[in-house]
Amino acid sequence: MTPGARVAAAIAVLDQVLDGQPAEQSLTRWARGARYAGSKDRAAVRDHVFQALRCLRSYACLGGARTGRGVMIGAIRAEDTDPETLFTGEVHAPAPLTPEERTAGAPPEADGDRLDLPDWLVTAFRETLGNEAEAAAHALRSRAPVTLRVNIRLKNLSQAIEFLKEEGISAHPVDIAPTALIVSSGARRIAGSAAYRDGIVELQDGSSQAAMHALTLAPGSRVLDYCAGGGGKTLALAARHDATWFAHDAEPARMKDLPPRAARAGCDVTLLSAADLAGHATYDLVLCDVPCSGSGTWRRAPEAKWRLAPGRLSELTKLQTEILERAAALVRPGGTLVYTTCSILRAENEEKT
Incomplete structure (x- = not known):
């Protein structure tokens, strides 16, 4: 695929995402229909799409429209490149710019446009991070290592x-x-x-890794990862401590890869259903890596910041409190309850204390 053809593919995928389709689903559908695309082509289109989602509002400003085409025009302008070098209409490249597109677009000025955040999240970021809010928002505009x-x-x-x-x-x-x-x-x-x-x-x-490194365990401790998911935090702890490991998740399918991962890592983890939890209680440490907005991970999953609404955040904070209450009952007297999120928002962190 030519560079222009890759941009055209990204435009098509972005139009689907902006219409409500999940990005991963849209990319998979495109790749299945694009047998001519090699691995480098698929990676390049994916990179275009995810970077455009990280900077959706600012690119839309620069491109003059919040459409796949407008956002990709803005993305190219953000790199100080003339979009007409790629929008040629040749060899599957996007159609040439119209006279209106050549003059449309302007640098972002509104806070939400500059910071690539929904307006309500601009306020939440500032309430949480104060003078560091803009730096954090800008950091989320770039790809994570x-x-x-x-x-x-x-x-x-x-x-x-x-x-x-x-x-x-x-x-x-x-x-x-x-x-x-x-x-x-x-x-x-x-x-x-x-x-x-x-x-x-x-x-x-x-x-x-840093969060798990901050925890210390006595030898032989009984540890429950209450919201285990893939079990990464359990494995991080097990690499440093000798303990008895248990893992639970409200959706057990999330843990399907944990047994082979634990075997590769040289540790033994017992998976527990909801019915099993009480029978194995109590635990010296219960880790709650709760469902959250994921705002700290939006470099990897940028579409999530455009999907999050105030009502959904309220639902999440309620669920987090319920999980903490249930998990606390499983901790032995004098034991430790650990609460972690992938969020930077105060409502999901400090307000839980």
């Missing part, structure tokens, strides 16, 4: 780096957590690498 967690039971960081290097993956330590590596090249090789297959590294954001 690929971060690995080294299983230090199997390899130290230097050994893991060398192991990855042999497979064409370059990585270096990052200060956020002592087990964290940032991948600088070869990220698409990770899932098929021996380092990943053998449990030496796991994909995990630095913030999640």
Whole structure:
């Protein structure tokens, strides 16, 4: 595919997303119908779509319309490139710009446009972060790095780096957590690498690693990951501590990959249904990584910030409180209840204390 053809594909996908379709679903549908597209083409179209969603409002301003075409015109202008170099109508590229499109568009001025946030979230960010709100919003406009967690039971960081290097993956330590590596090249090789297959590294954001590193456990503790999902936080703790591990999720299907991941990591995790929880209680530590807005992860899932509404945030905060109340009853006297989110919003964090 030519660069122009990739832009045209991104426009088609964005139109579906703006019409309410999930981005991943729309990208998958496009890829299935585009057998001519190679892996690099699919990756490039995906990158176009996700970057456009991170900067939806500002790109729409620059492009003069909140449509797939308008947003991609804005995206190209944001890179100080003339859209007419790609909008040629040749070899599956988008049709040339109309006279109206050549003159449409202006730099974003309103706060929501500048910060690429819904207006109500601009207020929420400022209430939560104060003078750091704009910096945080701008950070969410760029792609997140690929971060690995080294299983230090199997390899130290230097050994893991060398192991990855042999497979064409370059990585270096990052200060956020002592087990964290940032991948600088070869990220698409990770899932098929021996380092990943053998449990030496796991994909995990630095913030999640830092949160788990802050916890200490007495040897032999009984630990319940109450909202386990894929179990990444359990595995991060198990790499550093000897304990008895339990995992539960309200949707058990989310845990389907946990047993093989735990086996690769060299630990044993018992999966518990809702009916099993009380029978294994009490626990020395109960971890609640609760469902949340995910506002801290919008670099990876940018469409979520456009889908979130005040009513949904209220539903989430109510659910978080209910989870805490249920989980607290499972903690032994003198034990520890841990609450974590992927959110930066005060309503989901400080207001829970």
